[in-house]
Amino acid sequence: MTLGHKKGTTMPDTDRCPDCSRINEVLSRVGDRWSVLVVISLSRYGVQRFNALKKNLGISQRMLSLTLKQLERDGLISRTYHPTIPPKVEYALTPLGEEFRAPVTALGHWALDNLRAIDAARDVYDAALEEARE
Amino acid sequence: MTLGHKKGTTMPDTDRCPDCSRINEVLSRVGDRWSVLVVISLSRYGVQRFNALKKNLGISQRMLSLTLKQLERDGLISRTYHPTIPPKVEYALTPLGEEFRAPVTALGHWALDNLRAIDAARDVYDAALEEARE
DNA sequence: CGGTATCCTTACGGATACTG
DNA sequence: CAGTATCCGTAAGGATACCG
Numbered sequence: 027m028t029l030g031h032k033k034g035t036t037m038p039d040t041d042r043c044p045d046c047s048r049i050n051e052v053l054s055r056v057g058d059r060w061s062v063l064v065v066i067s068l069s070r071y072g073v074q075r076f077n078a079l080k081k082n083l084g085i086s087q088r089m090l091s092l093t094l095k096q097l098e099r100d101g102l103i104s105r106t107y108h109p110t111i112p113p114k115v116e117y118a119l120t121p122l123g124e125e126f127r128a129p130v131t132a133l134g135h136w137a138l139d140n141l142r143a144i145d146a147a148r149d150v151y152d153a154a155l156e157e158a159r160e
Numbered sequence: 161m162t163l164g165h166k167k168g169t170t171m172p173d174t175d176r177c178p179d180c181s182r183i184n185e186v187l188s189r190v191g192d193r194w195s196v197l198v199v200i201s202l203s204r205y206g207v208q209r210f211n212a213l214k215k216n217l218g219i220s221q222r223m224l225s226l227t228l229k230q231l232e233r234d235g236l237i238s239r240t241y242h243p244t245i246p247p248k249v250e251y252a253l254t255p256l257g258e259e260f261r262a263p264v265t266a267l268g269h270w271a272l273d274n275l276r277a278i279d280a281a282r283d284v285y286d287a288a289l290e291e292a293r294e
Numbered sequence: 295c296g297g298t299a300t301c302c303t304t305a306c307g308g309a310t311a312c313t314g
Numbered sequence: 315c316a317g318t319a320t321c322c323g324t325a326a327g328g329a330t331a332c333c334g
Contacts, residue, residue, distance in 0.1 A: 043204070043216045045272060046197055052271035053196060055278065058326090059187045063180055070177070076296050082177045084184075086328055091297060101281025112295040113334085122277055129266040136263045137186035138179055143256055144186065147235025192306090210316050220308050225317060246315040247314085 056100055056126070060085060060093040065119070066134050068103065069127045073118045102126055190234055190260070194219060194227040199253070200268050202237065203261045207252040236260055 056062075063083050068074060074082070080090050094117060097103045102123035108114040119127065190196075197217050202208060208216070214224050228251060231237045236257035242248040253261065 043201060045268075046201065046217055048275060049200065049268050049271045050193060050197060052275050052278065053193050053267075057191075057193060057196070057267070057271075059184060059191060060327095062187060062191070063184060066183065067177060067180065080296095083180050087297075088299095088329085089327060092327090099282055099285040100278045101285070102278075107296095110295095113297090115296060122274065122281065125274065126270060129263065129270045132263040132266050133187075133191075134179075134183050136260060137183045137191075140256065140259065141182055141186050144189065144234045144236075147256065148233055151233040151235070194307095214316095221317075222309090222319095223307060226307090241316095244315095247317090249316060 056097070056102060058093075060089055061097055061102075062130055062133065064090075064093055064097060064117075065102065065123060065126055065130050068117065068119050068123070069131055073116050076115050076117070079117065097123075190231065190236060192227075194223055195231055195236075196264055196267070198224075198227055198231060198251075199236065199257060199260055199264050202251065202253050202257070203265055207250050210249050210251070213251065231257075 056065075060083075063085070064079060067079060067082050071078075071082075076090070076094075079085070079094075080087060083090070085093070094103065094105070098105050101120055104118050104120050106116045106118070108116070190199075194217075197219070198213065201213060201216050205212075205216070210224070210228075213219070213228075214221060217224070219227070228237065228239070232239050235254055238252050238254050240250045240252070242250070
């Protein structure tokens with residue numbers, strides 16, 4: 027697949043983007059906000075325990091639990107249980123998760139770099155709307 | 161910010177990742193599945209009309225309309241209205257949208273490349289669960 | 295500590311019908 | 315063609331309480 031834009035390429039609008047549905051499928055699994063943030067956090071700080079992630083991300087216990095389970099099921103993170111008292115569970119990126127780091131951190135960087143630009147664009151847009159209303 | 165993982169870095173678990181909330185904020189705007197797919201489609205095929213995008217992505221009219229409006233508001237895409245009969249509206253990436261292309265296509269590529277790996281991981285996980293159930 | 299279970303509210307998102 | 319408006323079912327996600 028070539029995601030890059032080619033000047034001469036015209037969309038055959040009789041057909042639908044064959045890859046979009048597949049990309050959609052994957053994104054619907056590991057592309058949600060919490061999954062992305064968990065991976066970013068594990069990328070940044072390495073192995074982390076349940077409550078560390080929880081505090082770190084400001085995520086509810088319920089959502090973290092669900093997100094971690096899905097990520098483990100999808101093979102992106104590993105869960106290591108230490109049967110001590112009190113118990114200790116550590117989460118880390120698997121090799122597949124490590125591969126996910128590059129695109130996900132790229133996304134994170136872009137988000138941080140362009141937060142202001144987006145806010146500015148919003149202000150302009152909203153102001154123009156306000157203008158038109160009168 | 162350094163999203164890259166550094167071996168010695170320990171998460172100060174008294175504090176929460178300051179950037180995570182900001183990344184979260186951005187992702188909650190332009191990180192949803194439809195937004196990502198619209199950007200991917202515009203990246204790939206360039207300028208497109210409303211119905212082309214609709215057929216292309218297999219998205220409902222309502223969601224496309226909402227998604228496009230938000231992306232325009234956030235400054236990622238431009239909307240050009242041609243008052244012909246019938247009317248013609250063209251959507252394209254803005255410079256800010258163009259910058260979004262790199263991380264988003266990286267994500268798209270990864271998604272396509274690892275769809276199978278994820279499916280395989282799932283099968284293993286589910287099989288192990290089945291095993292444990294007995 | 296690291297979860298599950300339950301409840302409840304909001305947001306997502308499709309289907310359909312209508313408009314300039 | 316390119317939307318908007320309405321309805322309605324489902325899923326996301328927080329709050330709380332409880333368990334091993």
